[in-house]
Amino acid sequence: MRPASPSTEPHFSFVLETPAATPEAARQHFLAKLSVETDPADLKLDLERGRKGFVVVDTRSPEAYARRHIPGALNIPGRTVTAETTASLSKDDVIIVYCWSPGCNGATKAAVRFAALGFRVKELIGGIEYWVKEGFPTEGTLPLGTPVFGMTGEL
Template sequence: MTTPFSFVLEVPAASPEEARRHFLAKLSVETDAADVHLDLERGKKGFVVVDTRSPDAYAQRHIPGALNLPTRTLSETTTARLSKDDVIVTYCWGPGCNGSTRAAAKLAALGFRVKEMLGGIEYWVKEGYATEGTAPQGQPVYAER
């Protein structure tokens, strides 16, 4: 049975120019584990990776070279060592965690340029990238909580 109604087409698609602006705007505030990993591996400068989880979670497993600045601790004092010339890339547990989103908003309010790493440490590990910390490699991310 066919029906003239379409859930996909109920709201008209954006024009190509509107769509381009939308997706570029998303890319200006988001990145992913693959891009962060490749740039770190290539020694690219101009960004700093910040783990926004608790000190205990950071100690168990974090991205090599990431700084630990828990979301609730962010202030002018705790971010004083960060350069406003660098882009700050925030991450937390995974897609179900908004700690990195909250941290990115706080950092932006403090005058930093920020991007959030989609998927957090969960997707970093799923991609097979190395981590540092006390948790054994291969241990599931959420077993650490």
């Protein structure tokens, strides 16, 4: 007789196979996560309130930025983040970076570059895709209502 596999055992749990972290370890993990991420709703509310202390940076190409971007965002493509291209930014401000979507790591790569230059940085989770999905305003040459799609352009 074959031994039962974990997936067929009635009392086996894929969720609980790895024990959950202690409450303190979980608190530390989620605090660390929040220290490097923000979401579209929080950013929009702070922008509406005129909150200072951060700069929004679109890390996509100049062409993608021209088509659609978050109002007021600067365009510094991720691969061009250097001491020279960031010289006008204050290290007193937190840099909020974004790219296309959760499937794009361009903002993550740019965040590494900003941090290496001594900037505090957070990534906008969901990128421009989730900003648009939330119905938040954008600027650019695309007509309103045109969806954002991937690296090659729009639908």
